[in-house]
Amino acid sequence: MQTLRFGDKGLFVQYLQTALLRAGEEPGEIDGIFGRRTENALMRFQDARGIRADGIADRLTWASLYPYFVGSTFRANGAGEPVAVPLDPGVVFTDLPYSSFLTACVLEGLTLRYPFLAKFPIGRSVSGRRIEAIRIGAGALRVGINAAHHANEWITTPLTLLFLERYAKALSENGAIGGVSARTLYERSTLTLVPLVNPDGVDLVTGALSEGDSFYESARALSAFYPGIPFPSGWKANISGVDLNLGYPAGWENARAIKFAQGFTRPGPRDYVGTRPLEAPEDRAVYDLTNRERFDRALAYHTQGGEIYWEYRGYAPQGSYALAQRFAAASGYAVANVPYDSGFAGYKDWVIDALRANAFTVEAGRGTNPLPLSDLESLYAENEGIFAAALTP
Numbered sequence: 001m002q003t004l005r006f007g008d009k010g011l012f013v014q015y016l017q018t019a020l021l022r023a024g025e026e027p028g029e030i031d032g033i034f035g036r037r038t039e040n041a042l043m044r045f046q047d048a049r050g051i052r053a054d055g056i057a058d059r060l061t062w063a064s065l066y067p068y069f070v071g072s073t074f075r076a077n078g079a080g081e082p083v084a085v086p087l088d089p090g091v092v093f094t095d096l097p098y099s100s101f102l103t104a105c106v107l108e109g110l111t112l113r114y115p116f117l118a119k120f121p122i123g124r125s126v127s128g129r130r131i132e133a134i135r136i137g138a139g140a141l142r143v144g145i146n147a148a149h150h151a152n153e154w155i156t157t158p159l160t161l162l163f164l165e166r167y168a169k170a171l172s173e174n175g176a177i178g179g180v181s182a183r184t185l186y187e188r189s190t191l192t193l194v195p196l197v198n199p200d201g202v203d204l205v206t207g208a209l210s211e212g213d214s215f216y217e218s219a220r221a222l223s224a225f226y227p228g229i230p231f232p233s234g235w236k237a238n239i240s241g242v243d244l245n246l247g248y249p250a251g252w253e254n255a256r257a258i259k260f261a262q263g264f265t266r267p268g269p270r271d272y273v274g275t276r277p278l279e280a281p282e283d284r285a286v287y288d289l290t291n292r293e294r295f296d297r298a299l300a301y302h303t304q305g306g307e308i309y310w311e312y313r314g315y316a317p318q319g320s321y322a323l324a325q326r327f328a329a330a331s332g333y334a335v336a337n338v339p340y341d342s343g344f345a346g347y348k349d350w351v352i353d354a355l356r357a358n359a360f361t362v363e364a365g366r367g368t369n370p371l372p373l374s375d376l377e378s379l380y381a382e383n384e385g386i387f388a389a390a391l392t393p
């Protein structure tokens with residue numbers, strides 16, 4: 001973690017302020033600006049924990065703040081083993097921009113609170129960030145959901161994590177989710193969620209990478225060749241400038257021809273297909289997971305447009321259209337045909353083509369990417385029924 005002190009600005013200052021607030025201190029407005037109130041709050045926090053109260057967030061201070069990121073603290077039980085004690089009502093942050101750091105904290109927090117969840121690494125990003133999957137369920141229907149192939153669509157990360165948390169909570173309380181008994185979903189399906197396919201790209205868009213960082217600077221240099229696309233808010237690709245939803249081996253040559261004709265001939269913020277299918281380690285990780293798991297159904301979450309894509313080259317496995325209609329009925333989104341120019345080399349395309357499984361792209365919400373966090377609850381309300389329907393045989 002970065003060492004932060006008075007005068008610093010940015011996403012990690014916002015994280016620091018949020019953790020201090022959760023710890024019962026008063027850091028002032030959660031504005032990402034490390035001013036005197038934040039400094040005083042940090043000194044009080046340090047003093048209360050026997051850390052040198054210098055108002056500087058160093059490694060030791062971040063470690064002491066960790067419980068407020070995972071939403072649990074620890075105490076020893078009678079046998080001297082650590083037991084997680086919940087601190088906050090929820091684990092998934094709904095008021096902070098996401099990053100690889102925050103996502104890892106949430107996944108850790110969810111598995112601490114709900115021991116029937118299992119998380120596991122599926123690969124690493126270009127910069128070496130771990131890409132993780134998390135699983136819930138014991139049923140025969142195998143469902144894969146992934147989010148944030150596209151960096152500036154990162155709101156799909158908290159969107160899918162919120163579903164997982166509310167499903168897990170409903171299960172532990174014998175409740176319902178999306179109008180269905182959580183126990184029934186659990187017994188009939190197994191959900192494997194990859195909430196953050198593109199950690200580096202999301203870190204770039206939300207400010208977890210900042211000026212001076214070598215990955216930030218190399219991305220900025222790539223974006224200079226695409227002056228019409230705002231930087232970093234228009235960034236969809238991985239940190240090498242490969243569009244991860246154009247990297248799958250399904251009509252990749254067609255995607256290449258289309259995107260090159262549109263001028264996307266070199267790495268950049270979006271629409272560059274790379275030099276070969278599965279060039280990006282992030283795509284390779286999701287591809288390998290999908291091949292191992294042989295999902296019956298797969299949903300790739302994107303924003304925006306309020307549409308559900310369900311076929312590839314005019315083909316869809318049996319049941320796809322009916323499922324798409326159920327999703328549409330639950331969300332108010334439209335069942336739509338993919339525009340020809342976007343009809344190749346996506347995750348859904350490859351799953352349909354190679355696995356002959358029901359696969360969908362959900363373009364959640366409406367507006368301009370990145371959608372604001374203030375849209376998260378309404379997005380959730382639209383999509384809860386899709387998630388529940390996806391887990392229902």
Ligand SMILES: [Zn+2]
Nearest residue numbers: 150153302303
């Ligand atoms: Zn997208």
